[in-house]
Every structure is written in structure tokens, then in C-alpha cells.
Amino acid sequence: VPDRGVRAAILVTGTEVLGGRVTDRNGPWLSERLRELGVELALITIVGDRPEDMLAQLRHCAADGLDLVVTSGGLGPTADDLTTAVVARFSDRELHLDEQLEERIAEILRPLAKRFPHLDMDAVRESNRKQALVPEGATVLEPVGTAPGLIVPPREPGAGPTVVVLPGPPRELQPMWADAVQRPALREVLDRAGVYEQRMLRLFGIPESEIAETLREADRRGVDLERLEITTCLRRGEVEVVTRFAPDAADIYSALAGVIAQRHADTLFSDDGRSVDEQVAELLVQRALTIAVAESCTGGLVAARLTELPGSSRYMLGGVVAYADAAKVEIVGVPAELIERFGAVSTEVADALADGVRARFGADVGIGVTGIAGPGGAMEGKPVGLVCFSVSAVLDGEPVRLTRSVQLPGSRADVRDRSTTVAMHLVRRLLLGATDAPSGAAEPDTAVRAERS
Amino acid sequence: VPDRGVRAAILVTGTEVLGGRVTDRNGPWLSERLRELGVELALITIVGDRPEDMLAQLRHCAADGLDLVVTSGGLGPTADDLTTAVVARFSDRELHLDEQLEERIAEILRPLAKRFPHLDMDAVRESNRKQALVPEGATVLEPVGTAPGLIVPPREPGAGPTVVVLPGPPRELQPMWADAVQRPALREVLDRAGVYEQRMLRLFGIPESEIAETLREADRRGVDLERLEITTCLRRGEVEVVTRFAPDAADIYSALAGVIAQRHADTLFSDDGRSVDEQVAELLVQRALTIAVAESCTGGLVAARLTELPGSSRYMLGGVVAYADAAKVEIVGVPAELIERFGAVSTEVADALADGVRARFGADVGIGVTGIAGPGGAMEGKPVGLVCFSVSAVLDGEPVRLTRSVQLPGSRADVRDRSTTVAMHLVRRLLLGATDAPSGAAEPDTAVRAERS
Numbered sequence: 001v002p003d004r005g006v007r008a009a010i011l012v013t014g015t016e017v018l019g020g021r022v023t024d025r026n027g028p029w030l031s032e033r034l035r036e037l038g039v040e041l042a043l044i045t046i047v048g049d050r051p052e053d054m055l056a057q058l059r060h061c062a063a064d065g066l067d068l069v070v071t072s073g074g075l076g077p078t079a080d081d082l083t084t085a086v087v088a089r090f091s092d093r094e095l096h097l098d099e100q101l102e103e104r105i106a107e108i109l110r111p112l113a114k115r116f117p118h119l120d121m122d123a124v125r126e127s128n129r130k131q132a133l134v135p136e137g138a139t140v141l142e143p144v145g146t147a148p149g150l151i152v153p154p155r156e157p158g159a160g161p162t163v164v165v166l167p168g169p170p171r172e173l174q175p176m177w178a179d180a181v182q183r184p185a186l187r188e189v190l191d192r193a194g195v196y197e198q199r200m201l202r203l204f205g206i207p208e209s210e211i212a213e214t215l216r217e218a219d220r221r222g223v224d225l226e227r228l229e230i231t232t233c234l235r236r237g238e239v240e241v242v243t244r245f246a247p248d249a250a251d252i253y254s255a256l257a258g259v260i261a262q263r264h265a266d267t268l269f270s271d272d273g274r275s276v277d278e279q280v281a282e283l284l285v286q287r288a289l290t291i292a293v294a295e296s297c298t299g300g301l302v303a304a305r306l307t308e309l310p311g312s313s314r315y316m317l318g319g320v321v322a323y324a325d326a327a328k329v330e331i332v333g334v335p336a337e338l339i340e341r342f343g344a345v346s347t348e349v350a351d352a353l354a355d356g357v358r359a360r361f362g363a364d365v366g367i368g369v370t371g372i373a374g375p376g377g378a379m380e381g382k383p384v385g386l387v388c389f390s391v392s393a394v395l396d397g398e399p400v401r402l403t404r405s406v407q408l409p410g411s412r413a414d415v416r417d418r419s420t421t422v423a424m425h426l427v428r429r430l431l432l433g434a435t436d437a438p439s440g441a442a443e444p445d446t447a448v449r450a451e452r453s
Numbered sequence: 454v455p456d457r458g459v460r461a462a463i464l465v466t467g468t469e470v471l472g473g474r475v476t477d478r479n480g481p482w483l484s485e486r487l488r489e490l491g492v493e494l495a496l497i498t499i500v501g502d503r504p505e506d507m508l509a510q511l512r513h514c515a516a517d518g519l520d521l522v523v524t525s526g527g528l529g530p531t532a533d534d535l536t537t538a539v540v541a542r543f544s545d546r547e548l549h550l551d552e553q554l555e556e557r558i559a560e561i562l563r564p565l566a567k568r569f570p571h572l573d574m575d576a577v578r579e580s581n582r583k584q585a586l587v588p589e590g591a592t593v594l595e596p597v598g599t600a601p602g603l604i605v606p607p608r609e610p611g612a613g614p615t616v617v618v619l620p621g622p623p624r625e626l627q628p629m630w631a632d633a634v635q636r637p638a639l640r641e642v643l644d645r646a647g648v649y650e651q652r653m654l655r656l657f658g659i660p661e662s663e664i665a666e667t668l669r670e671a672d673r674r675g676v677d678l679e680r681l682e683i684t685t686c687l688r689r690g691e692v693e694v695v696t697r698f699a700p701d702a703a704d705i706y707s708a709l710a711g712v713i714a715q716r717h718a719d720t721l722f723s724d725d726g727r728s729v730d731e732q733v734a735e736l737l738v739q740r741a742l743t744i745a746v747a748e749s750c751t752g753g754l755v756a757a758r759l760t761e762l763p764g765s766s767r768y769m770l771g772g773v774v775a776y777a778d779a780a781k782v783e784i785v786g787v788p789a790e791l792i793e794r795f796g797a798v799s800t801e802v803a804d805a806l807a808d809g810v811r812a813r814f815g816a817d818v819g820i821g822v823t824g825i826a827g828p829g830g831a832m833e834g835k836p837v838g839l840v841c842f843s844v845s846a847v848l849d850g851e852p853v854r855l856t857r858s859v860q861l862p863g864s865r866a867d868v869r870d871r872s873t874t875v876a877m878h879l880v881r882r883l884l885l886g887a888t889d890a891p892s893g894a895a896e897p898d899t900a901v902r903a904e905r906s
Contacts, residue, residue, distance in 0.1 A: 016686030018494055020481030021693060027499070028473030041471055042506055044499040046480070049684075053495055060513045078665045078685075123666060171863050212531045213576055231502075232531075233469030240474060293774075299760025300753030303774040307752025310828050310865060318776040318784070321746075321756040327771040327814060331784070361780060375763050410624055412763060 006193040007040045008068035009061045009161075013083055014168060015048040017073070025170050026072040033177060034070075035244075038193035042066060049080040058090040062160040068189050069161045070177075073168030075147035077127030084133055084150065087163050091152050093135035101140060101148060102132035108146050139185045144172040151185040162189050194246070199253060201241040201260055202270035204425050208234050210264075211241060218259040227252050237421040238276070269428065276424045277309060283431040284315035289364040289393070291427070293319035294332045294357035296344065297371040297387060298419050305420045317361040322353065328370075332356035345370050345382050347403045350390035354401075358392060365393040365430070367423055371408075373415045385409060387419045391426045400435040402426045459646040460493045461521035462514045462614075466536055467621060468501040470526070478623050479525040486630060487523075488697075491646035495519060502533040511543040515613040521642050522614045523630075526621030528600035530580030537586055537603065540616050544605050546588035554593060554601060555585035561599050592638045597625040604638040615642050647699070652706060654694040654713055655723035657878050661687050663717075664694060671712040680705050690874040691729070722881065729877045730762060736884040737768035742817040742846075744880070746772035747785045747810035749797065750824040750840060751872050758873045770814040775806065781823075785809040798823050798835055800856045803843035807854075811845060818846040818883070820876055824861075826868045838862060840872045844879045853888040855879045 010030050016022045027044040034041050042064065047053045054074075061069050074083030088095045105128050109121075131147050134140055141149030150165040164180055166173045180186050203211070211232050219225050227249040231242045241260065245253050261268055269276060284291060295302045303319035306312060322328040325344050329336045333356040334349055342348040353368025371387025378384045385408045392401040406422055408415045463483050469475045480497040487494050495517065500506045507527075514522050527536030541548045558581050562574075584600050587593055594602030603618040617633055619626045633639050656664070664685050672678050680702040684695045694713065698706050714721055722729060737744060748755045756772035759765060775781040778797050782789045786809040787802055795801040806821025824840025831837045838861045845854040859875055861868045 014686070015684040016688070016693070016695075018484060018497060019488065019684065019695065020484035021695070022686055022688050023476065023481065028476065031471060031473035035472065042500070043510065044471060046497040047495070056513075056517055057496065060509075064509055077662060080684075120666060123669070124662065127662075127665070171867070209530060209577065209580070212580070213573060216576070231468040231472065231533075233467070233475055235469070235475050240469070242469070242472065242474070298757075299765075299769075300756030300772060300774065303753030303776075304751070304757055304869075307774070307776060308866075312752075313776060316752075316776050318780040319753060319774040320784070321753065321760070321772040321774070323756075323760060323766060323769050323771040324814075331771070331773070331813060360784060361777075413761075414624070416757075 005038065005040065006067045006189060007042050007065070008034055008070065009042055009057075009064075009066050010034075010044040011054070011057055011061070011069055011071045012044065012046045013049060013054055013071060013073040014046070015080070018046050018048045026166075026168070026173055029170065029174065030070055030072070030177065033181075035198065037181070037190050038196050039068065039190065040193075049074065049082065051082045051086045054083070054086045055090055058086070058161075058163070062090075066161045067192070068164070070164045070166065072166050072173055075131065075149070075165065075167045077124070077131060077146070081130075083165055084135070087150070087152050087165055088135035091135065091160065091163060092155050093137055093152065095133045095135055097129070098132050098134045098140065101134065102129055105131055105143060105146055105148070108143060139183050141166075141176050141179050141183070144175050145169060147172065149176045149180065151180060151183055153185055162186065196244050197247060197250065197253075198242065198244045199257070200243075200270070200273040201257065201268060202273075202275070203239045203241070203264055203267040204237065204269055204276070204421075206239055206264060206267040208232055208239055211239055211260075214260055214263050215256075217263070218256050221259060223255045223259065224249075224252050225256070228256060230256075237418045269425070276421070276428055277305065280306075280424055280427050280431070281309050281312065281315065283428065284365070287395075287431070289395075289431075290315055290317050290361075291365040291367070292317045292357045292361035292363035293367040293369070293423075294322050294328075294353035295319065295367070295369040296322050296328070296353075297373040298369050298416050298423075299323060299373075301416055301420050302367060302369055302423050305424065317363050319367075320357055320360070328353065332360060343379070343382065345372055345379075345386060345388060347388045347390065347405050350388035351392065351401070351403055354390040354392040364395075365391065365427065367391050367427065369419055369423055371415070371419060373412045373419075375412060383407065385415050387415065387422070389419075389423055389426055391423070391430045393430060395431075400430060402430050402434060402436055458491065458493065459520045459642060460495050460518070461487055461523065462495055462510075462517075462519050463487075463497040464507070464510055464514075464522055464524045465497065465499045466502060466507055466524060466526040467499070468533070471499050471501045479619075479621070479626055482623065482627065483523050483525070483630065486634075488649075488651065490634070490643050491649050492521065492643065493646075502527065502535065504535045504539045507536070507539045508543055511539070511614075511616070515543075519614045520645070521617070523617045523619065525619045525626055528584065528602070528618065528620045530577070530584060530599070534583075536618055537588070540603070540605050540618055541588035544588065544613065544616060545608050546590055546605065548586045548588055550582070551585050551587045551593065554587065555582055558584055558596060558599055558601070561596060592636050594619075594629050594632050594636070597628050598622060600625065602629045602633065604633060604636055606638055615639065649697050650700060650703065650706075651695065651697045652710070653696075653723070653726040654710065654721060655726075655728070656692045656694070656717055656720040657690065657722055657729070657874075659692055659717060659720040661685055661692055664692055664713075667713055667716050668709075670716065671709050674712060676708045676712065677702075677705050678709070681709060683709075690871045722878070729874070729881055730758065733759075733877055733880050733884070734762050734765065734768065736881065737818070740848075740884070742848075742884075743768050743770050743814075744818040744820070745770045745810045745814035745816035746820040746822070746876075747775050747781075747806035748772065748820070748822040749775050749781070749806075750826040751822050751869050751876075752776060752826075754869055754873050755820060755822055755876050758877065770816050772820075773810055773813070781806065785813060796832070796835065798825055798832075798839060798841060800841045800843065800858050803841040804845065804854070804856055807843040807845040817848075818844065818880065820844050820880065822872055822876055824868070824872060826865045826872075828865060836860065838868050840868065840875070842872075842876055842879055844876070844883045846883060848884075853883055855883050855887060855889055 358366030811819030827837030
């Protein structure tokens with residue numbers, strides 16, 4: 001395990017985040033940025049808008065010997081926005097009004113007044129005067145919205161963490177962080193961090209426990225795992241193996257990656273961190289192929305995933321959400337007798353959806369998804385979580401197809417989300433040359449074994 | 454503000470969560486459960502798989518005088534799963550092997566072996582033996598997956614927090630929590646919590662700062678805000694006002710709710726916590742109406758949102774993701790000359806998408822969405838974030854329509870997500886009787902003013 005240079009905490013404030021109504025996006029985002037800078041993140045803590053709770057957490061960070069604390073939120077104009085005052089108290093620095101900053105904030109607020117003609121501008125300006133209070137000795141980060149950020153050094157070098165104070169809205173926080181890392185007050189801390197490399201392997205169709213066994217096997221073969229910080233996790237149906245190491249341990253990492261590649265050749269799909277979405281996009285663009293999707297239980301999520309990346313209009317023509325059976329027949333062209341004979345949730349209908357949407361959109365690749373997301377809708381022999389997939393195409397003049405029927409675990413949302421992952425992997429495999437035997441006999445669905453564990 | 458009875462912390466473990474690659478779902482979920490039980494949540498902390506970091510956090514919780522700590526994660530079979538050992542050390546209790554529990558875990562693992570015939574079952578059983586280690590005096594919570602949970606009381610009453618140890622996967626954690634709250638060891642703590650009520654108001658099309666001003670106005674009118682714990686937050690383009698209060702402050706809350714309802718009659722859309730999605734679903738079901746959507750920049754997300762609730766097949770027929778212009782023309786029936794004349798991103802094309810998809814699916818209500826999600830694709834006079842919406846229907850024999858052109862801020866993902874919110878609110882308003890003047894002159898888009906702030 002690499003030794004620890006600079007250790008940091010992220011302190012997210014906001015009663016709405018603590019209360020579970022708002023998902024914190026800043027903690028994860030800052031976590032990745034700190035890792036890129038070689039900073040060791042010790043914890044992310046979410047507190048409400050109570051100053052005493054926030055102060056206690058800052059003091060714990062100091063007691064734990066952390067070098068850096070990055071806060072988000074609590075910089076707004078309302079009375080419950082107290083971060084600056086708490087940080088000033090924590091670092092024992094007086095607050096003073098920065099009049100030029102106050103004027104710049106007033107400047108920012110002027111156009112707002114035109115949009116909201118009924119606003120009481122005096123009240124607004126008074127609230128925002130609070131935002132121009134700066135602890136002495138702190139570096140001001142220019143507002144992206146209306147709130148400035150701060151870099152507050154410890155009273156004496158080494159006497160506590162440097163605190164970087166950032167606003168809560170991600171679209172203000174992110175550009176401001178880019179500004180902060182350029183400033184000498186933060187650079188001074190960051191420059192003490194070591195340099196680490198990080199690599200990610202991604203596997204699909206394997207339980208996490210098999211990776212644990214592979215790590216033991218690598219150990220038995222003499223790979224010095226002590227020099228690597230390895231994390232494995234199951235994420236949206238895929239296993240990710242993330243390894244962090246000092247530059248001189250690169251050969252050890254290569255040895256580990258070799259063992260994993262050898263033992264999991266059929267399920268390792270990414271050794272450079274690229275997602276299946278990125279791979280599918282690249283395969284489609286490289287071969288100048290277009291794609292369309294007809295989906296039922298996923299209700300648009302497969303199409304949404306295929307349009308998530310910028311530039312997706314180069315390959316994605318569109319899709320049909322064939323939720324009602326009539327839509328499957330009338331819009332996608334699924335023969336009504338197929339639905340009658342096999343049921344709407346069947347591999348036969350999945351095939352017809354894939355073929356039908358390909359024809360309707362004039363696409364090279366078609367995806368069909370039909371299943372039972374639950375909680376209701378189960379039938380004899382067709383439990384909740386059963387989802388049928390088909391991906392069909394004509395590649396180099398050859399008709400190719402992959403058809404799968406999968407039993408997915410979890411809630412309605414889980415089943416819908418996991419289904420999009422299965423669909424993406426089937427597209428990837430088809431584009432890389434996999435195809436079902438022409439007899440139509442589906443191979444055992446190793447693609448989705450992990451879903452069942 | 455209600456006084457504090459029982460105070461708690463949530464401690465989430467997992468390097469993959471701390472690293473930002475996995476979104477923590479347990480913290481927010483447990484936060485809501487604790488609130489329902491009248492427990493005051495002080496903080497949520499995420500730590501990695503390092504025992505010393507976790508132990509430090511537990512000790513901080515004890516130092517802060519917290520009564521309860523709920524942990525999630527770190528109960529798996531791998532070497533980095535250390536929660537039980539750390540909690541035993543924290544509470545100064547010896548670990549012993551519970552042999553009956555070990556046998557029950559073995560029983561759970563047996564069927565797994567059939568699914569994964571290549572597993573080394575001895576290694577699996579050995580790893581899982583670790584999961585049968587129990588701190589003395591702890592209550593065992595039966596495994597939902599393979600990992601049991603624990604309730605570990607303090608060494609002496611009042612000598613520290615009771616620690617509830619739960620597994621990381623939400624679908625194991627959630628049923629196990631339901632079990633835990635029935636157990637005497639946890640009941641004893643929970644019974645000390647007070648009883649609080651909680652209410653939520655939701656508004657759309659208003660900046661958060663206007664609510665702050667309304668609270669000041671309520672204060673001026675003599676509403677005793679000191680008795681209420683009020684949180685406001687902006688979430689997916691809506692402002693939520695959540696108020697928590699002791700039962701004897703119910704009249705005070707009613708007074709506050711009255712002031713808000715009076716000042717924000719046009720933007721307050723929910724006073725019972727119901728989401729716009731639930732309201733749209735209820736309005737459609739009550740009136741036995743069906744709906745379909747044709748969407749471009751949102752790429753399926755509007756359809757996905759309309760199929761998110763169980764039972765949505767009662768009203769949702771489906772949709773078309775008309776990503777390519779040819780799909781707008783050929784699948785939805787948008788006249789090609791409209792696209793040529795006004796551009797694909799125009800209110801005219803949005804109207805044609807709504808009308809076209811309604812006709813194609815035979816639906817009562819049609820939604821059309823077309824816009825520029827970015828980061829590329831901006832054109833002269835059509836910046837990134839410009840999204841055009843149309844909702845059309847024939848209600849009680851009358852053709853009605855709402856058309857809006859909105860400039861949304863943020864990233865590609867933000868624009869796509871906010872667009873779904875705008876679409877849902879337009880549907881709600883149309884179903885409640887709003888309609889544009891037949892001349893086609895769109896009213897100023899107050900519906901989405903807040904999006905611009």
C-alpha cells in the first residue's frame with residue numbers, strides 16, 4: 001500500500017442532503033479530483049446546517065491529523081448558510097467585509113432583478129452582503145454563481161488542515177475547484193502529495209467472490225500485492241477492479257493484470273477503464289453503423305443510455321418505447337400472433353422487436369427488450385425480473401443475432417437499470433463477432449451469470 | 454426547533470463509495486427511516502475499508518455523545534470486510550464463533566455452488582466462516598444475503614452509542630433494518646426518541662430566494678418559526694419546503710403553510726408531499742386517459758419517467774425516441790417542411806411531435822420534446838440548453854395545448870434531466886385545465902422561471 005502523503009476529508013453541508021432528499025454529487029466528484037492529484041481521501045462527511053455539528057467535524061479532522069478539508073455548501077444568502085462563519089471560527093480568524101467583493105456580487109445580482117421584477121432587491125443585497133464576509137488571511141475564489149469560495153490556511157503551518165470552502169451547486173463548485181487548485185494557498189498543500197497511478201479493469205458476468213479468489217491465486221504466484229491498493233466493487237451489474245500504486249510498482253500491477261486477464265478472459269471487457277457504453281459508441285462509429293432500440297419494460301432507459309454520450313447522434317437513430325402490446329404490433333411491426341402464442345415477454349417477441357425497429361428506422365443494429373420489471377405482472381412461468389433481450393444486425397452481409405432470456409434480481413428500478421447493462425453488453429459482443437448458432441439455440445447465458453448471485 | 458431526544462450517525466464503509474465510483478444509497482435511505490422514527494440524524498460519514506479510519510469515526514461519534522450509530526458495508530467474505538472486528542474493538546467485546554450461524558450461512562451458500570460449478574467451495578466456506586464471528590453480547594440479525602447483521606450495545610448503559618451493523622447491498626440492508634427495529638436491543642434506544650411530524654410543500658417555477666423572503670414575511674406576520682424546523686431545497690428544478698415539528702406545533706405549521714399557499718398560489722403544486730409524477734399518474738388514471746411521448750434530446754428519459762411508477766401501463770402506451778430527423782418524419786409523422794423551415798429544435802416541431810405521437814399511438818395526451826442538450830449542437834439563435842416542449846390533448850371534446858420554449862442551464866445530463874421535469878409539469882397543468890390561447894401565442898414561461906436562476 002502506498003504511504004500516505006497528503007490526507008483529506010470532504011465535508012458536505014446541507015440538511016436536504018443529510019435528510020436523504022437530495023443526492024450528494026459533490027463528494028464523489030471531489031473524491032475523484034483528489035485522487036487524480038494523489039491526495040489520500042480519508043472520509044466524506046455529510047452534516048446538516050447546524051454550525052455546532054460542522055465545527056465538531058472540522059475539529060475531528062484536525063484531531064485526525066488531516067492536511068486538507070474541502071467543504072461544499074452553506075454559502076448561500078439565507079440564514080442557514082453558515083459555512084464561512086464556522087470555518088472562520090475553526091481556524092481562529094476574524095471575518096471582515098470585503099467591499100470590492102460585495103460590489104462584484106451586487107454586479108452579478110443586477111441582471112437577476114430583470115428576470116424577477118417582483119424581487120425586493122434591498123433584501124437580496126442585504127442577504128448577499130453576508131456572502132462578502134471573508135476570514136482574514138483567506139484567499140477569495142471568485143463567484144461562479146453569486147457565492148465566492150475561500151481557501152483558509154491554518155493559523156500556523158501544520159497547526160491544522162487547510163480548508164477549501166466551495167458552494168453547493170455542482171455547476172458552481174466544479175469550475176471553482178479548477179480555480180482553487182491553481183492558487184498558491186492550495187498548491188502549497190497539494191505539492192506535498194505523492195504521485196500515484198491508477199488503473200481499472202472491468203468484468204461482466206462474474207461474481208465478485210471469483211475476483212477475490214483470483215487475487216489469492218495471484219498472491220500464490222508471487223505477485224507482491226502489498227505494493228498495490230486494490231478495490232473491487234460490483235456496480236450496475238459489472239465488477240470493477242481498481243488498483244492504485246506508486247510508479248515503481250507498475251510491473252507488479254502488470255503481473256496482476258496478467259493473472260486476471262488469463263483467468264477471466266471471457267468476462268474481462270475493459271482493461272483501460274473504458275465503459276461498455278464508450279466501447280459500443282466507438283465500435284459503432286469505427287464501422288459507421290447506426291442503431292435503434294425497441295423496448296418495453298425498460299421504458300426508454302436503453303434509448304436514454306444510448307443517447308447519454310455527446311455525439312451519439314452519429315450512430316443512434318432513435319427508438320420506440322413499445323409499452324402497450326398494440327404499440328409493439330403497430331409501431332414496431334411485431335406480428336400479433338407472436339405475442340398471442342409466446343406472450344409479450346418472450347425471446348420470440350424480443351427478436352421481433354429488434355428486427356422490427358431495425359427495419360422501421362433503417363438501422364444497421366436493432367435492440368429488442370421485453371420483460372417484467374415488477375412489482376406486479378408476474379405470470380405462470382414468467383416471474384418478476386424475467387427480461388428477454390435480442391440484438392440483431394446484418395454485418396458484412398451476414399445476418400447475426402444474440403438472444404438472451406435473463407432472470408434479474410432486485411426492485412423495479414434495479415431490474416430496469418440492470419437490463420440496460422445487459423443490453424449494452426450484448427451489443428458490444430455482437431459487434432465484436434459473437435453470434436448465436438443459426439439454429440436459434442441460445443447458448444447458456446454466461447453473459448449474465450453474475451446477475452443471479 | 455424540537456429538542457433533541459436520540460441522536461444518531463450513519464457510517465457507510467467502502468473504498469468504492471469513498472472513491473466516488475459507487476453512489477451511496479444506504480445513507481439517504483437510512484436517513485429517511487431514522488427521521489420517521491423521530492431520531493435526529495447528526496451526520497453521515499463515508500469511510501474506506503481501513504479499520505483505523507472506521508474506528509476513529511466511531512470514537513468521534515462517542516465523543517459527540519451520539520446514542521446510535523448505524524453502519525453499512527464491510528460484512529462480506531473478503532479480507533477488506535472488517536466492520537465486525539472494528540465494532541467489536543470499539544465496544545470492547547470479544548469475538549466468538551457462532552457455530553449455528555456458521556451452519557446457517559453454509560446452508561445459504563449451497564445453492565450458489567450449483568450456479569457456479571467452478572467455485573472452490575472450501576475457500577468460499579472459509580471466507581464465510583468469518584461472517585459467523587459475533588461480538589459477545591450482540592444481537593444477531595439473520596442474513597438476507599449471506600452476511601448476518603448485528604446490534605451491539607455499549608459496554609455500560611450510556612457509555613457510548615449502540616451500533617447497528619448492516620450489510621452494504623441495499624436489498625440486504627433494507628429488510629434487515631426492518632428486522633432490527635423490532636429487536637429489544639434497538640427498541641430500547643428508539644423508545645427514547647420523541648415524536649415529530651413532518652410535512653412537505655413542493656413548488657415549481659420559483660427561485661429558492663423567494664421562499665426565504667416568504668419565511669421572513671411569515672415571521673413578520675407573527676408565525677412562531679422557532680417552533681418549526683424548516684428546510685428548503687432545490688431538487689431537479691423544484692423547490693421543496695420540508696418542515697418538522699412537535700405535535701403541539703401543528704397550528705403554527707398550518708399558519709406557515711397558509712402564508713406560503715397565499716403568496717405562491719401559482720407555483721405551489723403539492724402540499725401533501727406528492728410528486729408531480731404521482732399527480733400526473735393519478736390525473737390520468739382518474740380520467741381514464743392514455744399518454745404517449747415523442748422526444749429527441751431527452752433520448753427516452755421522459756418515457757422512462759412515465760414508466761417509472763408501478764402500474765404505469767394503465768395510462769402509458771409508449772413513445773418514440775425520434776433522435777434522427779428522419780425518425781421524426783417517418784416514425785412520428787412530423788412534416789419534413791416544418792423541420793426545414795423552423796429547424797428540428799422549434800416549438801412548431803415540438804407541436805408536431807406531440808400531435809404526431811398522439812395519433813400514432815392513439816393516445817389521449819401527446820408530449821413532444823426537442824432541444825439541444827449539448828455540449829455541441831448550438832446554432833445561430835439556438836444555444837445549448839434550448840428545449841421546446843409541447844403537450845397536446847383532446848379533453849372533453851376540446852383540443853388543448855401547452856407549448857413552451859425554455860433555456861435550461863447546466864451540463865448535458867442536467868439539461869436532459871430538467872427537461873423531464875418541465876414536461877411532467879406541463880402535462881399536469883394541461884390536465885388541470887391550463888391551455889394556451891388558441892391564437893398560438895405562448896404565454897411567458899413562468900413555469901420554468903426558476904430554471905434560469
